[in-house]
Amino acid sequence: MDFGLVLQTDPPAARVVSLMKRAERNGFTHGWTFDSAVLWQEPFVIHSQILANTTRLKIGPMVTNPGTRTLEVTASTFATLNDMFGNRTICGIGRGDSAMRVAGRSPTTLVRLGEAIRVIRALARGEAADLGDGTVVRFPWVGPGAELPVWMAAYGPGALKLTGEEADGFILQLADLYLTEYMVRAVRDAAAAAGRDPAEVTVCVAAPAYVTADDSPAALAHAREQCRWFGGMVGNHVADLVARYGADGDVVPRELTDYVRTRQGYDYAHHGRSGNPDTRFVPDEIVDRFCLIGPAERHIEKLNALRALGVDQFALYAMHDAREAVIDAYGSQVIPAVRGRGSARR
Numbered sequence: 001m002d003f004g005l006v007l008q009t010d011p012p013a014a015r016v017v018s019l020m021k022r023a024e025r026n027g028f029t030h031g032w033t034f035d036s037a038v039l040w041q042e043p044f045v046i047h048s049q050i051l052a053n054t055t056r057l058k059i060g061p062m063v064t065n066p067g068t069r070t071l072e073v074t075a076s077t078f079a080t081l082n083d084m085f086g087n088r089t090i091c092g093i094g095r096g097d098s099a100m101r102v103a104g105r106s107p108t109t110l111v112r113l114g115e116a117i118r119v120i121r122a123l124a125r126g127e128a129a130d131l132g133d134g135t136v137v138r139f140p141w142v143g144p145g146a147e148l149p150v151w152m153a154a155y156g157p158g159a160l161k162l163t164g165e166e167a168d169g170f171i172l173q174l175a176d177l178y179l180t181e182y183m184v185r186a187v188r189d190a191a192a193a194a195g196r197d198p199a200e201v202t203v204c205v206a207a208p209a210y211v212t213a214d215d216s217p218a219a220l221a222h223a224r225e226q227c228r229w230f231g232g233m234v235g236n237h238v239a240d241l242v243a244r245y246g247a248d249g250d251v252v253p254r255e256l257t258d259y260v261r262t263r264q265g266y267d268y269a270h271h272g273r274s275g276n277p278d279t280r281f282v283p284d285e286i287v288d289r290f291c292l293i294g295p296a297e298r299h300i301e302k303l304n305a306l307r308a309l310g311v312d313q314f315a316l317y318a319m320h321d322a323r324e325a326v327i328d329a330y331g332s333q334v335i336p337a338v339r340g341r342g343s344a345r346r
Helices: 013-025 043-052 071-085 110-124 157-166 177-193 217-227 229-245 254-260 284-290 296-308 323-339
Strands: 002-007 030-033 058-061 091-093 150-153 169-172 202-211 292-294 313-317
Touching: 002 013, 002 202, 002 323, 013 030, 013 043, 013 323, 030 043, 030 313, 043 058, 043 071, 071 110, 091 110, 110 150, 110 157, 150 157, 157 169, 157 177, 169 177, 177 202, 177 254, 177 296, 202 217, 202 229, 202 296, 202 323, 217 284, 217 292, 229 254, 229 284, 254 284, 292 296, 296 323, 313 323
Parallel strands: 002 030, 002 313, 030 058, 058 091, 091 150, 150 169, 169 202, 202 292, 202 313
Antiparallel strands: none
16 A cells, blocks of 8 residues: 655645655655645645655645646646656646635536546647647657556546546545445446456545544544544535435435535635634544544554555545654554555654
């Protein structure tokens, strides 16, 4: 199993770079950032600095979208970074939640997202692509061997189907075992139906992780409060699914929809931050199911269970008060145990 670190690009950017360097020293293989132009600093500028200050980390957004950047601009950005640093980027992409809504627009359609996956990947490889209106372009400066995996974030049935049909990887932003099994199966079934090898779709589960010194009620309560924001973030997507498909469990599992019944609104000013006042509706049970909290042994147990379900990477959201501590705990205890070897730290 690979491990990634997910951060918001809050200033100062030097701290984001420093945390990514720390993650690499602790055995993490991937670095991810949010991409929401109004709420945080420009991620791709910071990605260039992360790449320049690390040697092995693969870097990408979790996630960009085809609505706030034109497809050729997105592809050119990735292709430039890969030309500079050697195919060390991944394009995580989705319909757009905070990035689009904060700018007063709705998330893009799945049809547009499918087009974006195909065009961005082709252009970044140096291939020709139709931008959608009959205009075919190609980057003449992209050299041989250029690659760009495109991983799609998804929850709903249509998005899971598109992921299996088109994407190189699947990003699932929750760590619930039942829902992971359900959604990974949906993606793999869609890949097989499209004539693809389901094993070729990389599966990445992304969720907050908070390592406590023990499993005392006080320690777990603090960890839950630091991670409760995540249930609210996921709830934004669930609310969209409920509006489209209903909440009767016929299309979207009740394990995903029941907890948003008391959701009363969401202010993106607090998006992805501990202490978010709009996430009080998220019960402890959802925090425990969606996140990884508790002593290191609990993390190891859940990660092994996720790996058994076909998860290839766990991407750790570190938006809480123990960023350095969780990176170091994973490097010294969790990653070595999951990988079955000695300490990852150097």
